[in-house]
């Protein structure tokens with residue numbers, strides 16, 4: 001099972017080991033006989049004093065091999081057939097000591113390397129070398145490299161070239177590896193969210209609830225010749241609850257939910273992004289019916305802006321996020337054309353007609369904010385009535401979206417905990433709203449800036465300001481919440 005899963009990896013490592021071993025053995029067995037490398041001047045000096053016996057100039061390389069006369073004494077006396085005849089005669093005549101000596105010499109001859117020394121040719125000195133060898137009666141010749149040696153050199157060159165390429169190969173392998181794809185990493189999100197968790201975006205909710213009804217078979221859309229909406233594009237400012245809506249659709253329909261960021265499809269290699277999309281869709285199909293949610297699609301759109309027309313560019317610019325909801329009902333083969341030929345991200349995701357519905361998810365109004373707050377304040381112990389607090393925050397948070405409101409609730413609970421209180425007070429909520437609107441430390445920074453300015457004019461002013469209640473200056477209450485205090 002384990003081997004089956006990793007069969008490609010096992011095959012890769014096995015073949016790599018085999019190739020590596022073969023190369024190693026080849027290099028070991030074709031190793032040239034050892035020759036002492038000496039300077040060129042040594043060769044010249046040896047030829048001049050008449051001690052060089054034979055020289056070989058290798059063709060296609062700069063190497064020159066040679067050996068000395070004193071190293072071939074045995075070779076001259078007891079070589080080939082001649083030495084064999086002497087051995088035969090000695091053995092026939094029973095001259096055991098002579099025979100032993102001959103055998104020793106014969107062994108010694110065999111152990112002498114053919115080419116004892118090697119050196120490198122010097123450019124433009126060949127004529128001088130040849131003339132000198134002729135003068136001194138040195139036997140010399142030239143010979144091509146043996147095929148084995150040529151193969152050996154080629155192999156060494158190849159290995160030397162591949163070594164710097166290994167990191168690049170590894171990168172390519174990782175990019176091409178399907179195991180690295182987002183779909184494999186992802187498991188369907190099991191945390192369920194319902195429509196009651198999403199508030200303040202009623203019109204978008206109605207559109208999506210209809211899809212859920214179709215998915216659940218509550219609406220017989222086929223009877224009137226309608227097709228199930230296969231893709232919904234949600235667009236709108238960040239934090240308005242697009243992801244939440246998508247999860248609610250999956251939760252209500254009771255189908256697995258796959259979420260992936262479009263930036264994961266942006267690949268270094270052409271075609272890999274599309275392959276990843278295919279991979280994601282085939283995984284989702286295994287869990288069909290299921291929903292795929294693609295986040296941050298605008299990031300991809302921005303990169304390939306030239307392929308979008310003006311209208312769609314506008315849509316993508318507005319959209320901080322695009323969602324595609326795909327249902328893979330067992331009998332529903334309609335989506336395959338959309339998913340099996342994603343040659344490019346544009347055609348796979350953004351082609352006109354790809355989305356059956358385009359739904360704008362906008363900023364919530366005051367009533368919407370109140371409802372969102374009611375969702376998030378559920379289970380938060382408050383000092384005051386939850387409805388009063390919801391209304392209060394909703395009034396003060398014009399322009400903020402669901403994600404901001406969720407943050408405000410969490411931040412106020414943290415502030416209460418910091419105070420050591422077990423309930424969240426109005427002050428904690430006000431502080432959290434300020435933090436959400438202006439950022440942390442805004443109050444202190446503005447306060448100290450004004451104190452400095454005043455301090456320059458009236459040196460006694462800052463100390464007075466420190467003593468006074470901070471809430472009495474206009475800095476402390478930029479939201480004007482003091483007026484709401486009972």
Ligand SMILES: Nc1ncnc2c1ncn2[C@@H]1O[C@H](COP(=O)(O)OP(=O)(O)OP(=O)(O)O)[C@@H](O)[C@H]1O
Pocket residue numbers: 197198199200201237238239240241242243244245320321372375401402403404406
């Ligand atoms: N309409 C809403 N109702 C309830 N909670 C909301 C709503 N909108 C946002 N939230 C809260 O904010 C969080 C983040 O929202 P979500 O990720 O759905 O926004 P988004 O529009 O997808 O943002 P982005 O475009 O930045 O990805 C949610 O998990 C939820 O807690």
